Amino acid sequence: MATEQYGASFxxxxxxxxxxxxxxxxFYASLILRYRKSGKLLExxxxxxxxxQRLEGHFQTYGVDVxxxxxxxxxxxxxxxxxxxxxxxxxxxxxxxxxxxAAFHVVEHLEDPxxxxxxxxxxxxxxxxxxxxxxxxxxxxxxxxxxxxxxxxDPTHISLKPPKEWTALLRQxxxxxxxxxxxxxxxxxxxxxxxxxxxxPLFGAPSILQTVTTVPFIPVRxxxxxxxxxxxx
Numbered sequence: 001m002a003t004e005q006y007g008a009s010f011x012x013x014x015x016x017x018x019x020x021x022x023x024x025x026x027f028y029a030s031l032i033l034r035y036r037k038s039g040k041l042l043e044x045x046x047x048x049x050x051x052x053q054r055l056e057g058h059f060q061t062y063g064v065d066v067x068x069x070x071x072x073x074x075x076x077x078x079x080x081x082x083x084x085x086x087x088x089x090x091x092x093x094x095x096x097x098x099x100x101x102a103a104f105h106v107v108e109h110l111e112d113p114x115x116x117x118x119x120x121x122x123x124x125x126x127x128x129x130x131x132x133x134x135x136x137x138x139x140x141x142x143x144x145x146x147x148x149x150x151x152x153x154d155p156t157h158i159s160l161k162p163p164k165e166w167t168a169l170l171r172q173x174x175x176x177x178x179x180x181x182x183x184x185x186x187x188x189x190x191x192x193x194x195x196x197x198x199x200x201p202l203f204g205a206p207s208i209l210q211t212v213t214t215v216p217f218i219p220v221r222x223x224x225x226x227x228x229x230x231x232x233x
Contacts, residue, residue, distance in 0.1 A: 020186070021050075022050070023211045023212075024104075024183075024211070025050040025051050025054070026054070026211070026214070027210070027211045027214055028051050028102065028104050028131075028133070029051050029054035029055055030054075030214035031131065031214070031216065031227070031229075032051075032055060032100060032102060032129075032131060033055070033058060034214070034216075035100075035129055035131075035178070035179075035229055036099060036100050036129055037058060038058055038059060038099075039059055039060070039098075039099030039100060039125075039128075040059065040060045040062070040096075040097070040098045040099050040100075040125075041055060041059035041060065041061050041062065041098060041099065041100040041101075041102070042061075042062040042063070042064070042091075042094065042096070042098045042100070042101045042102070042123075043061075043062070043063045043064075043101075043102045043103070043104075044064060044088040044091065044101065044102065044103040044106050044120075045064070045065055045066075045088060045103060045104065045105070045106035045109075046063030046064060046065050046070070046071075046074055046083065047065060047067075047070050047074065048070055048073045048074050048077060049063060049070075049073070049074030049075075049077040049078040049081065049083070050077060051102065051104070052074070052077075052078045052081045053077045053078045056078055056080040056081060059099075059100070061078065061080065061081040061082070062081060062082045062083070062084075062094060062095070062098070063078070063081055063082075063083045063084075064083070064084050064085070064086040064087075064088065064090075064091075064094065065083075065085065065086075066085065066086070066087055066088075067085070068085050071083050071084065071085050082095070088103065088106060088110065088116055089110070089115070089116055089119070091116065091119045091120055091123055092119050092122060092123055094123065096123035096124075097123050097124060097125045097128070098123055098124060098125065098128060099124075099125050099128045099129070100128060100129045100130075100131065101120050101123065101124055101128075101129070101130045101131070102130075102131045102132075103120075103130070103131070103132045103133075104131075104132070104133045105133055105134060105135075105225075106132070106134075107132055107134050107159065107166070108134045108135055108151070108157045108158070108159050108160055108161075109156050109157065109158065109159070110158070110159050111158060111159070113159050113169060114169050114172060114173060117130070117169055117170060117172075117173035117175075118172075118173045118174065120173065121173045121174035121175060121232055124175075124232040125232065126232055126233075127231060127232060128231070128232045129178070129229060129230065129231055129232070130170070130175055130229075130230045130232070131227070131228070131229050131230070132166070132170075132226075132227070132228050132230075133183070133225050133226070133227045133228075134161075134166060134225060134226055135150070135151035135157065135160055135224065135225050135226075136162070136163055136182065136220060136223055136224060136225050136226045137151070137160050137161060137162045138162050138163065138220075138221070139185075139187075139223060139224045139225075140185065140221075140222065141185070141187070141190045142224075144190075145187070145190075149187065150187045150224065151224075163180065163220050163226040163228075166226055166228065167180060167228060170228060170230045174232060174233055175230035175231060175232055175233065176230065176231050176233055177228060177229075177230055178229045178230060178231045179216070179228070179229040180220055180226060180227070180228045180229070181216045181217065181218055181219065181220060181223075181227055182218045182219055182220040182221070182222060182223020182224070182225060182226060182227065183207055183210070183211075183218065183223050183224055183225045183227060184203075184204060184206045184207025184208075184210060184218045184222065184223050184224070185203040185204060185206075185207065185222065185223065185224060186200075186203070186204050186207050186224060187224050188200055188203060188204070190203060206218050206222070207223075
């Protein structure tokens with residue numbers, strides 16, 4: 001994974017609550033609490049630490065990221081967490097095992113995601129959880145948008161796969177799928193002529209409702225991303 005691009009400029013739009021990043025992190029933290037209330041938690045690719053920030057009062061929290069800048073900022077946001085600059089491929093060097101491992105939009109950056117998923121399984125307690133979010137290559141408008149589809153605009157997305165392949169890899173790694181759902185349609189515009197801002201309520205209403213209520217209900221087939229909750233066998 002390229003690391004040099006993940007500096008201050010990369011995260012400049014990841015602040016404040018009036019943006020998609022803030023609401024997504026709120027949703028991810030609530031999702032974790034829906035399935036596990038306490039224990040030892042690791043976030044792979046923790047960024048600025050805003051998921052861990054919401055969970056420090058419930059879990060013993062750990063986070064890793066390849067970005068030195070991100071970890072520097074995360075230490076300010078999550079003073080109780082054990083944070084380290086490290087690649088997710090080094091997960092087995094961390095002080096596990098963990099009751100929950102979270103990886104939100106991380107696995108698509110990996111050259112060998114199965115190897116990392118197997119490492120995660122070895123670092124997950126029996127009955128513990130791995131929760132991932134990753135682009136859905138079978139999203140309704142992905143083929144139509146082509147190079148303009150959000151997941152195709154990042155050159156570090158080197159492991160884009162359909163949902164069935166991701167769930168198969170999770171099972172192969174030693175997990176069973178507890179829940180799989182999506183995040184809705186938010187990569188506007190989808191239609192020509194109509195301004196993108198007008199397409200947000202047209203296509204994004206389910207996504208907004210799910211994010212605000214923190215109740216997962218959107219099918220993967222109607223979503224830009226797969227969110228999978230997997231339990232260690």
